[in-house]
Amino acid sequence: MTDHRTTRRRLLALGAAAGSAALAGCSALDGLTGDDTPELDGDALRDLSESDAPDPPRTLPVDIAPAHLDDSEARARDLLAAVPDEFTRQQIPNGVMRERLGHARESATEYLARTAEADSPYERLSDLQYARGEAQYVAAAWAAIDDGLTRDDVRQQADELRPALDEFRDRWEYVGTDPTRAVVVHAALENEVRHAVNTLEDPTRRLDSGTALGVGELAERLERARASVGDAAHLFDQYTAGSGDQPSLRETFDSAVATLVAEVRARRRDRFGADFDPNESVEPSSLVDGDVEGTAAGDTLHALVDRVAYPRFADDSSVDTLASDLLVAHRQLTSHRALDSLVSRLDEGERFTVERVADVRQYRAEAVDALRAALGVDSHLVRHSAVRLARELHYADDRLADLDGTVSVSAVDYWISSYLEVAFVARAIPPAAEAVAQALRDA
Numbered sequence: 001m002t003d004h005r006t007t008r009r010r011l012l013a014l015g016a017a018a019g020s021a022a023l024a025g026c027s028a029l030d031g032l033t034g035d036d037t038p039e040l041d042g043d044a045l046r047d048l049s050e051s052d053a054p055d056p057p058r059t060l061p062v063d064i065a066p067a068h069l070d071d072s073e074a075r076a077r078d079l080l081a082a083v084p085d086e087f088t089r090q091q092i093p094n095g096v097m098r099e100r101l102g103h104a105r106e107s108a109t110e111y112l113a114r115t116a117e118a119d120s121p122y123e124r125l126s127d128l129q130y131a132r133g134e135a136q137y138v139a140a141a142w143a144a145i146d147d148g149l150t151r152d153d154v155r156q157q158a159d160e161l162r163p164a165l166d167e168f169r170d171r172w173e174y175v176g177t178d179p180t181r182a183v184v185v186h187a188a189l190e191n192e193v194r195h196a197v198n199t200l201e202d203p204t205r206r207l208d209s210g211t212a213l214g215v216g217e218l219a220e221r222l223e224r225a226r227a228s229v230g231d232a233a234h235l236f237d238q239y240t241a242g243s244g245d246q247p248s249l250r251e252t253f254d255s256a257v258a259t260l261v262a263e264v265r266a267r268r269r270d271r272f273g274a275d276f277d278p279n280e281s282v283e284p285s286s287l288v289d290g291d292v293e294g295t296a297a298g299d300t301l302h303a304l305v306d307r308v309a310y311p312r313f314a315d316d317s318s319v320d321t322l323a324s325d326l327l328v329a330h331r332q333l334t335s336h337r338a339l340d341s342l343v344s345r346l347d348e349g350e351r352f353t354v355e356r357v358a359d360v361r362q363y364r365a366e367a368v369d370a371l372r373a374a375l376g377v378d379s380h381l382v383r384h385s386a387v388r389l390a391r392e393l394h395y396a397d398d399r400l401a402d403l404d405g406t407v408s409v410s411a412v413d414y415w416i417s418s419y420l421e422v423a424f425v426a427r428a429i430p431p432a433a434e435a436v437a438q439a440l441r442d443a
Contacts, residue, residue, distance in 0.1 A: 057119030141216030
């Protein structure tokens with residue numbers, strides 16, 4: 001699709017050319033686009049973005065043992081302890097290499113600091129994976145410089161990891177007494193296993209460098225895989241602990257996936273036609289009466305069409321994907337419902353125009369209210385999706401927080417449309433979750 005107007009994609013493309021000028025109220029973007037849209041008070045928009053909004057932590061309905069987290073943190077700290085606090089010119093004459101390793105050490109230290117402030121055990125678990133990866137990167141690269149560690153030496157670690165991965169996959173089963181809780185938990189396990197499998201199948205993929213940095217990169221990959229295997233095993237053990245024999249849900253998941261994939265594909269055919277080619281772009285304005293291009297409403301329409309036009313169900317025979325596919329189905333059904341609602345409002349004549357800061361305040365307030373309502377629903381599927389959606393709202397807030405002076409509406413309609421998108425999607429999350437739960441019950 002070709003679009004020469006100031007839409008979401010146009011702004012992204014112009015971002016590289018205009019830099020931060022548009023967000024600072026300068027005229028660079030206006031000069032590029034011939035912009036004559038209304039202007040807004042950037043200071044007022046910045047103040048608006050500071051209003052309270054839900055910021056729920058990422059969680060997993062599993063009790064993660066503090067000892068497991070402590071062991072993972074100790075692993076990262078031990079790796080860093082083998083590295084000098086600061087690299088000197090004498091130790092690493094190459095300035096680029098010295099700078100990159102210094103940044104990696106700082107990054108690992110920052111991730112470790114974040115783990116102490118994590119809002120949930122699951123967020124701490126995730127941060128520790130990154131901390132361990134960065135710490136191993138710098139530790140292995142330093143060992144290559146200081147002690148002659150080679151990439152072949154590091155690659156042998158893959159042979160040591162494969163038995164642990166195979167052992168976990170042999171005992172991991174789709175079990176559970178609460179199917180929706182099981183979907184969320186097993187999808188997390190699938191992600192960890194997928195990452196480990198992809199890494200161990202070809203550890204050196206896209207790694208051409210045999211330098212110390214190449215040694216560090218390979219070691220980082222394998223450390224992340226090691227963390228994934230260990231975390232998956234711990235999560236599964238915690239999930240099944242004290243519950244006795246839990247029923248297998250494989251057939252339930254398989255049947256529900258078949259039902260929901262068929263529904264998603266039927267919805268896509270109904271919307272775009274039976275001959276729809278997913279390799280071709282969709283013109284979103286063809287779905288509504290009237291011209292909405294170059295507006296926040298048009299950008300929201302583009303975003304929701306992108307969500308539903310190209311379903312991303314897994315196609316990987318090397319790993320199980322049933323739980324992940326159920327989450328994809330939930331996101332697809334959510335997006336279809338959100339798009340239905342938006343198209344209906346647009347066909348009724350609503351254009352979600354933005355002429356004043358008060359308009360932005362209203363759209364953001366609707367997004368916050370819809371998100372709060374979704375987070376208040378007692379459903380594992382709803383919470384999983386709502387937490388992800390909250391990140392989109394806060395990302396838009398962060399961009400508006402950079403503003404000052406006067407800005408044109410077209411310079412910020414990307415972020416305004418994010419508020420509209422969050423509102424429509426948040427309202428659609430609970431009914432879509434119920435449709436997935438019903439498919440699981442009927443399976």
